[in-house]
Amino acid sequence: MQDLRFNPIIDEFLNRINHEKIYELPYDNNPLMVATRARNCSTTIKKLTGQSLLKWNVKLEAQRLKINNNYIINLSTEYIWNFYLSDSQRDRFISLANNVNDINRHVSMINNTDTINRIFRLDQQKSNNPFVENFFNGTPFY
Template identity: 45%
Template sequence: MSSLRIRRNCNISTHSILYYFLSRINYHRIYLPFNSNAQILAAQMRCVRNIPNIIGQTLLKRNVKREANRLRMYNRHIISLATDYIWNNSTAFQRDQFTTLAESVNNINRNHALRLSREDFIFRMNQITTPQPTHSILFNGSSFQ
């Protein structure tokens, strides 16, 4: 079993730390997926340079991280193990809540990105001030006068 150094000269197993952390978690905070507000969560996700395509377990992990910070637990490995444990021991309804919210967030961000790309295209097209010689390119130099 792997061990993790907690304090000077004191090794405690990862398994022990995980179950200690799991015993102190307020599960009401874990299973409340961002008050089910997909708009706010989508806006938070857009702060990242490349908008990630998220899954339900990612949202659960964000809640576990928030709870870990409240409990002053900063070990990423323990947080990941706790997230996996909680996800695997959740009910189908709880997992479905997170998955549905993740799909909504992904749809909102996808639509937002499409809208921005269309607006950017129109803006750039309006910046063109010189006439473009498209007839010679499209019709192999034929003139239709």
């Protein structure tokens, strides 16, 4: 790991952040909420790590401080993970990440192909009944 102790930009950022917010587990340690956010933030479900969850907090602090530099966020996250967090804090982040990964692994195994095919077929249906046509295709207001 790169030695960051002499990087004034990183030092300034680390001095300005709210460390209590950084050390909090996302969504009050609710794995279902974290799993939902992880799924909604990406088109593919990525495996989370404890450090990636910490990075969410670092990003929020960077936004609060109006810092939009991924280099600073990435290096600061790594530095906080390695030098600021206690072993028990790291274990809590890792445990939450593992719980979230278990939830998302089960969610990704759900096969909804049949439901999607049925929805697609609804759109393909044609009818001579104006009520059915308006129901499926919307009502024209002109």
